[in-house]
Amino acid sequence: xxxxxxxxxxxxxxxxxxxxxxxxxxxxxxxxxxxxxxxxxxxxxxxxxxxxxxxxxxxxxxxxxxxxxxxxxxxxxxxxxxxxxxxxxxxxxxxxxxxxxxxxxxxxxxxxxxxxxxxxxxxxxxxxxxxxxxxxxxxxxxxxxxxxxxxxxxxxxxxxxxxxxxxxxxxxxxxxxxxxxxxxxxxxxxxxxxxxxxxxxxxxxxxxxxxxxxxxxxxxxxxxxxxxxxxxxxxxxxxxxxxxxxxxxxxxxxxxxxxxxxxxxxxxxxxxxxxxxxxxxxxxxxxxx
Numbered sequence: 001x002x003x004x005x006x007x008x009x010x011x012x013x014x015x016x017x018x019x020x021x022x023x024x025x026x027x028x029x030x031x032x033x034x035x036x037x038x039x040x041x042x043x044x045x046x047x048x049x050x051x052x053x054x055x056x057x058x059x060x061x062x063x064x065x066x067x068x069x070x071x072x073x074x075x076x077x078x079x080x081x082x083x084x085x086x087x088x089x090x091x092x093x094x095x096x097x098x099x100x101x102x103x104x105x106x107x108x109x110x111x112x113x114x115x116x117x118x119x120x121x122x123x124x125x126x127x128x129x130x131x132x133x134x135x136x137x138x139x140x141x142x143x144x145x146x147x148x149x150x151x152x153x154x155x156x157x158x159x160x161x162x163x164x165x166x167x168x169x170x171x172x173x174x175x176x177x178x179x180x181x182x183x184x185x186x187x188x189x190x191x192x193x194x195x196x197x198x199x200x201x202x203x204x205x206x207x208x209x210x211x212x213x214x215x216x217x218x219x220x221x222x223x224x225x226x227x228x229x230x231x232x233x234x235x236x237x238x239x240x241x242x243x244x245x246x247x248x249x250x251x252x253x254x255x256x257x258x259x260x261x262x263x264x265x266x267x268x269x270x271x272x273x274x275x276x277x278x279x280x281x282x283x284x285x286x287x288x289x
Contacts, residue, residue, distance in 0.1 A: 020282035027278025030271040037268060041087035050078040052085040053236045061254050073243075073257055074250065083260055086238035090268065093154055093223030093232070093239075094216040100158030102212050105165025106205075110196050112166070113173030124170070131163040139222055143231040150239075153232040157222050161215060168211055172204035179203075206283045214276030217269035224265050240265050 021027055040047065049069075056076035063071045070079040112123040142156035176182065177200060185195050224241025226232035233239035235246075240261035247257035 017279070017282045021278050024278040024281060026274055027282075030274035030278070033267065034271045034275065037087055037271070038091060040084055041091050044084045044088055048081040048084045050081040052077065052082050052238045054078070054081075061250065061257075063256075070260055071254075071256065073246065079257065079260060082238040082243060083240070083264060086240045086243060086261065087264065089150060089227075089233045089237065089239040090220050090223060090241070090265070093150065093157065094220035094268075094272075096154045097157035097219040097223065098161065098212055098216050100155065101161035101215075102165050102208065104158070104162045106169050106201065106208065108162065109166040109169025109171075110173055110201055113170035114177055114192065114196055114200060120170075123166075127163045127166055135160050136222065136225065139226060140229070140231060143226050148231045148234055150233050150237070153223055153226045156226070156231075157219050160222075161219065164215070165208060165211065168208055169201075169204065172207060173200055176200055176203050210276050210280045210283065213279055214273050217272035217276075220265065220268055220272070 054077060056072065058076065059068070059072050060074055060076045061072065062068065065071070068078050068080065070083070073079055073082070108123055108127075112120040138160040139153075139156045142159055143153055146152035146155060182195060182199055185199050190198075223232055224239070224244070227239045227241035228245040230245070233242050235242065243261040244258045247254065247261075250257055
């Protein structure tokens, strides 16, 4: 009988990264926490004890009780329910804003890095000017021009964070554009767009994945900041930054009203940062076995 030979299947890039990431206990705990937060946000209509707009004037600024596990705010609204509903707005601002900035940044950085020359200089000098303005000031300016709303806050944050992704993408493309497989694609008469999409960007995207993950936390904080000053999510829709703003007049007597959403922001931002650290280590070829 012929002996069966084992065929060693080449592991995909995703499986190798996941294998390395699983070794990082802190990153895995952070991933579990973030998954729970996202599930809570998605299932808010099901798991929230009350609607976020339901008020009870007879029970305002009350502490934790059997009816309201985390108490009520100045209008008698259940704090726990508003935290659960608020997760939707905060996570949406972080993820969608970074999606906008990452897509725009990758496109700009890819064009500048691949074509080079006067186009590269023009785009980079524009980004130099753009990046000289503090990011939060840009967010406030765009949000004030567009008007206060969740959608406009997402657009403002997304546009403000483009330069960082564009510069990183350009730097990565400069390291891979002269490799042999790129020259081979050119010899096969592949178009510039085809080379960028199928060869250059996939091989230059790894560091950006780490940056995207860690930037979501920053976008969540920026969104909370815009909502805090009234340029983000508008009442009565709950958002963690808006909840802190709503509680600032009651810090002495009811400081927990600001503490709860502040802790939610801290845990979410920390979770994305730790996941980003874990991905950075997992994507580092020097650390792979």
